[in-house]
Amino acid sequence: MPELPEVEVTRQSFAAAIAGARILGVRVGKPLRWPLGCKPEQLVGQQVIGVRRRAKYLLIDMHEGLMLWHLGMSGSLLFVSHPPPAQTHDHFDLVTDRGVLRLHDPRRFGAVVYAPHEHSAVAVKLLGHLGVEPLAIAADGIFAHEDFTSEMFHHGLQQRRSAIKQVLLSGDLVVGVGNIYASEALFLAGIRPTVAACRISRPRAEKLRQAIVNVLSRAVQKGGSTLRDFSSADGKTGYFQLEAMVYDRAGEACRVCGTAIRQLKQGQRSTFYCPVCQKH
DNA sequence: AGAATGACCTGCTGGC
């Protein structure tokens, strides 16, 4: 489910409410992608300091250590004071004195992992290779992150021979761009998803950088995309899917030129593009 | 190192 916008919207929906909460216990359901990495007792009594986001991970800082929460493909969170009884796919509850943070994840590609600190082995394994953040999210608006520069992006693309769509998805240049927003950003930039990354000129790389910032920030503002079942931790669904230019629109008319949107497979993932608006 | 592939897991859809 979640790409950067959905994870960020989820973070914003419960971060303030859980900050300062005391952890009372955990309830573990079926196994998730990785084991928790500590005994539940180690979390009990700890205080939550706050919730950050790095790429598609939510980092829940505690007085001692942190937890990395990932929503995988089908995960969503719920933070409420009185949760209903756990259902089939509710696989992790963090019980606090301010409410229960519950991970609902049918496919169980998600995870909740404890790390003693941000530079511990497990945190480095999961976060260490990640590229730059595309967005800087402030009280007065959403901007391009200062690390996501035209220079670094173009230079990074020059090193890669894979198709640009694959490079965006890999997350080792810029993070947070998943399968929906990769297709959308490439449409906005007028670039074919199949073009080798190293063949993209400096001006077109800059156009793509701006398209990524544009599409991700608009999606955050729209509450993310709800394709099947996404909702944030306070239960709200997203609306960005209504603005999708190409994603999941195979055969439909391009909203700009009317040509039928095409679909292809790259690395076993679907890609959508307009053959007229997007050039090699 | 970078690139390509398989693996993890469940639920839903579309075609026969």
Next chain:
DNA sequence: TGCCAGCAGGTCATTC
């Protein structure tokens, strides 16, 4: 109506 192949928002490990 029923069954089954194929598909779904992610990313790590393995292999070359």
